[in-house]
Amino acid sequence: MFTQRTDLPFGNDSNSRFLPWMVAVMVFLATIAMSGALALEVILDRWNHDVTGTMTIQIMPATGEAAEANRETQHRVDAAVKVLLTTPGVASARPLDLAQIGKLLEPWLGSTELLADLPVPRLIDVTLHDGVMLDLPSLEARLSAAAPEASVEDHQVWLSKLVRLGHGLEILAILMVGMVAVATAATVIYATRTGLAIHRSVIEVLHMIGAQDDYIARQFAHSSLMLGLRGGTIGLGLALPALMTISWLAGRTEGGLIPELALRPIHWLMLACLPLAVAYLAMVAARLTVHRALIRMT
Amino acid sequence: MRDGGMATPSVVRFESVGLRYGQGPEILQDISFALAPASFHFLTGPSGAGKSSLLSLMYLAQRPSRGLVTLFGRDVSSARRSALPAIRRRLGVVFQEFRLLDHLSILDNVALPLRVAGVSEEDIKKHVPELLTWVGLANYLHSKPPTLSGGQKQRVAIARAVINRPELLLADEPTGNVDDRIAMRLLHLFVELNKLGTTVVIATHNDRLVNRFAFPRMHLEMGHLHFLDPVRKATPLDEI
Numbered sequence: 161m162f163t164q165r166t167d168l169p170f171g172n173d174s175n176s177r178f179l180p181w182m183v184a185v186m187v188f189l190a191t192i193a194m195s196g197a198l199a200l201e202v203i204l205d206r207w208n209h210d211v212t213g214t215m216t217i218q219i220m221p222a223t224g225e226a227a228e229a230n231r232e233t234q235h236r237v238d239a240a241v242k243v244l245l246t247t248p249g250v251a252s253a254r255p256l257d258l259a260q261i262g263k264l265l266e267p268w269l270g271s272t273e274l275l276a277d278l279p280v281p282r283l284i285d286v287t288l289h290d291g292v293m294l295d296l297p298s299l300e301a302r303l304s305a306a307a308p309e310a311s312v313e314d315h316q317v318w319l320s321k322l323v324r325l326g327h328g329l330e331i332l333a334i335l336m337v338g339m340v341a342v343a344t345a346a347t348v349i350y351a352t353r354t355g356l357a358i359h360r361s362v363i364e365v366l367h368m369i370g371a372q373d374d375y376i377a378r379q380f381a382h383s384s385l386m387l388g389l390r391g392g393t394i395g396l397g398l399a400l401p402a403l404m405t406i407s408w409l410a411g412r413t414e415g416g417l418i419p420e421l422a423l424r425p426i427h428w429l430m431l432a433c434l435p436l437a438v439a440y441l442a443m444v445a446a447r448l449t450v451h452r453a454l455i456r457m458t
Numbered sequence: 459m460r461d462g463g464m465a466t467p468s469v470v471r472f473e474s475v476g477l478r479y480g481q482g483p484e485i486l487q488d489i490s491f492a493l494a495p496a497s498f499h500f501l502t503g504p505s506g507a508g509k510s511s512l513l514s515l516m517y518l519a520q521r522p523s524r525g526l527v528t529l530f531g532r533d534v535s536s537a538r539r540s541a542l543p544a545i546r547r548r549l550g551v552v553f554q555e556f557r558l559l560d561h562l563s564i565l566d567n568v569a570l571p572l573r574v575a576g577v578s579e580e581d582i583k584k585h586v587p588e589l590l591t592w593v594g595l596a597n598y599l600h601s602k603p604p605t606l607s608g609g610q611k612q613r614v615a616i617a618r619a620v621i622n623r624p625e626l627l628l629a630d631e632p633t634g635n636v637d638d639r640i641a642m643r644l645l646h647l648f649v650e651l652n653k654l655g656t657t658v659v660i661a662t663h664n665d666r667l668v669n670r671f672a673f674p675r676m677h678l679e680m681g682h683l684h685f686l687d688p689v690r691k692a693t694p695l696d697e698i
Binding site: 167169361362364365366367368369370371372373375455 | 517518519539540542543544546547549551553557559560561562566570571573574575618
């Protein structure tokens with residue numbers, strides 16, 4: 161019998177049509193930015209885990225007649241491994257064979273058949289014990305004595321630059337989410353003020369029959385919550401296929417230059433909660449706006 | 459100041475009240491009166507005399523430019539905003555232009571004061587149709603105001619004003635859009651409420667209606683208020 165549960169005709173005003181789409185755009189942007197931040201976190205973790213406690217030693221190839229040079233190069237590699245294994249803190253030192261080096265060079269050279277004839281530098285993969293910090297200049301000097309022109313590639317050096325860049329991008333993405341939140345709140349405040357103007361005569365009647373400000377504010381808040389949920393769901397619905405497409409495209413790049421978008425289950429849950437968070441934000445913004453505005457009304 | 463000669467506290471008391479809109483002239487000047495509980499007054503005067511403005515001060519739509527307004531023993535001229543809803547719930551107001559909510563059904567319009575006051579849906583479902591039946595709108599419970607005639611809207615507005623048994627009923631031209639038969643029936647409703655203890659003030663320029671009841675008149679002329687005795691001595695129920 162009494163089907164109408166809101167006293168204000170929100171369904172008839174322009175806000176009901178415009179607000180969900182504004183929220184949808186905001187949630188779309190927030191989802192993309194947030195998934196970027198979360199994916200970066202995963203990638204940085206993985207990089208950190210993969211290269212912490214490791215280093216690579218590069219041994220330059222000997223020159224001369226191919227067979228002789230190969231033997232000399234192998235001799236240098238063996239000497240360097242011996243130096244490494246006698247260095248305190250080194251857990252293992254594993255030279256990469258030509259086949260493995262060929263695999264690393266394949267994306268650039270195309271064929272590994274030429275490798276046997278080319279003076280290719282050799283690599284030694286070194287693993288350190290947990291938490292060990294080596295005296296790199298001293299190690300480099302000892303290695304050079306055993307194998308001329310040996311060089312140490314400490315992953316931490318380039319990784320720290322990469323990590324710094326990653327953290328910078330992560331902060332940027334978080335800032336974007338923050339800005340989207342601010343923009344959403346501003347949109348809701350504007351829409352609510354417009355709604356107050358549109359429904360002023362109804363609000364006056366409600367006041368005249370004894371409605372408290374909060375009675376009216378609750379109705380605006382509920383309307384904004386529902387519009388926010390609707391818009392948020394649309395935004396998330398548009399963002400997810402976009403994310404999957406980006407992930408698929410990243411997976412198709414060769415050489416592993418761009419890591420796959422690998423979010424953890426908790427991250428997907430966080431993304432799924434975005435529409436709820438935005439709707440809640442819309443609800444609170446509307447309620448506070450109405451309270452502030454009604455104080456100025458009679 | 460006219461007080462109705464009652465020892466009990468007044469429901470409404472005006473002391474040297476003036477009202478002006480913006481920088482304009484005073485619409486109401488030095489208005490002083492007091493209405494006793496369960497009294498019944500007509501508010502008369504020519505168009506533009508300030509009847510609606512006087513009523514609006516009583517239903518707290520505006521505050522006086524000067525003077526003191528007291529409702530139910532409480533100074534409302536300077537009361538905090540947060541205190542007003544509780545006072546307004548003790549009032550029933552019939553607006554001249556009805557001010558029904560067009561998007562709500564008749565049922566929901568009349569239920570509004572009860573919902574605002576937090577009355578249970580069960581009680582609302584019981585009392586609202588009863589009252590609407592009494593004012594002759596039983597067949598229009600789910601209709602929306604725009605589909606009703608002026609007289610029907612007026613009856614809905616009156617039903618909304620009286621549904622919560624107000625202590626003070628203020629009506630601005632409540633019989634302006636209905637024929638004499640319906641007007642008498644609505645007046646009867648007001649009289650019944652008055653007999654139950656509601657203080658009633660009815661603004662009207664319908665002299666025929668005023669002349670048929672033995673209630674005192676508050677007459678506004680040029681911004682000043684005068685109390686006039688009833689036109690006749692008959693009891694109102696004799697006329698219905």
